[in-house]
Amino acid sequence: MSVLDALTAGALEDAARRRESLPLERLQAIAERTPAPLDAARILGTPKADSPGPHIIAEVKRASPSKGPLADIPEPASLAARYAAGGASAISVLTEERRFLGSLDDLRAVRAAVSVPVLRKDFIADEYQLLEARAFGADLVLLIAASLEPARLRQLHREAEGLGLSVLVEVHDEREIDAALGAEARILGVNTRDLKTFAMHPERFAELRARIPAGTVAVAESGVRTAADVARYRQDGADAVLVGEALVTDGDPESRVAEFGRAA
Numbered sequence: 001m002s003v004l005d006a007l008t009a010g011a012l013e014d015a016a017r018r019r020e021s022l023p024l025e026r027l028q029a030i031a032e033r034t035p036a037p038l039d040a041a042r043i044l045g046t047p048k049a050d051s052p053g054p055h056i057i058a059e060v061k062r063a064s065p066s067k068g069p070l071a072d073i074p075e076p077a078s079l080a081a082r083y084a085a086g087g088a089s090a091i092s093v094l095t096e097e098r099r100f101l102g103s104l105d106d107l108r109a110v111r112a113a114v115s116v117p118v119l120r121k122d123f124i125a126d127e128y129q130l131l132e133a134r135a136f137g138a139d140l141v142l143l144i145a146a147s148l149e150p151a152r153l154r155q156l157h158r159e160a161e162g163l164g165l166s167v168l169v170e171v172h173d174e175r176e177i178d179a180a181l182g183a184e185a186r187i188l189g190v191n192t193r194d195l196k197t198f199a200m201h202p203e204r205f206a207e208l209r210a211r212i213p214a215g216t217v218a219v220a221e222s223g224v225r226t227a228a229d230v231a232r233y234r235q236d237g238a239d240a241v242l243v244g245e246a247l248v249t250d251g252d253p254e255s256r257v258a259e260f261g262r263a264a
């Protein structure tokens with residue numbers, strides 16, 4: 001079993017466990033009382049008025065399977081508020097519990113702290129997880145093309161949009177781009193870290209960018225350490241850049257987000 005399959009299986013088990021204490025009907029009732037999501041696809045697809053740099057999607061990430069613990073983050077809400085103060089266009093919150101040490105409580109706390117779109121970053125493979133995202137205040141969810149059959153990707157994509165959520169479809173090769181476009185993805189993220197081997201391939205973004213049609217938001221994900229890395233993705237045609245580790249390990253995340261947001 002690949003790491004990605006194991007992460008997805010674990011996330012599904014965790015969701016099944018949560019469902020025992022919060023059945024679908026009750027979750028649905030909570031989702032109905034939650035304000036309508038922001039149109040993240042429109043926000044990320046509109047160039048920034050005040051800067052030639054890309055939109056920055058700043059991630060709340062405590063740990064990763066490849067690196068282990070990265071940062072403590074006792075208060076995800078205050079970290080997210082600093083990201084937003086630095087001009088982040090969206091906040092990504094890892095909610096996967098086992099290897100990324102995240103939770104839906106983190107998502108809820110971040111939602112309450114910022115007014116920019118919030119992404120639920122997890123290994124989503126069923127409808128219950130989508131409804132959780134909606135009920136806990138996400139505007140945007142991640143679907144990973146490598147972990148879903150094309151028909152299933154299309155189905156979950158449609159379901160998410162039916163809930164009012166935007167979807168970031170993550171890809172790492174041409175075949176997955178085709179699957180994402182088949183699912184009518186409006187936001188496409190090229191993860192330059194291979195989730196099966198964790199190897200970094202920053203050049204993959206430029207290689208795949210040409211396959212992403214105009215009008216579809218192109219996001220470059222992973223491996224950013226410096227403003228020069230952001231500038232490179234921007235020059236390669238990224239509308240948005242998603243950054244995790246470099247921000248959670250920085251003593252001044254607000255300034256760092258601002259610096260990245262100007263990199264062009």
Ligand SMILES: O=P(O)(O)OC[C@@H](O)[C@@H](O)c1c[nH]c2ccccc12
Pocket residue numbers: 059061121122170191221222223224242243244245246
């Ligand atoms: O910490 P980095 O190298 O800046 O990477 C962030 C983000 O791209 C990464 O966390 C990520 C991209 N796709 C994912 C899917 C699941 C979990 C995590 C991820």
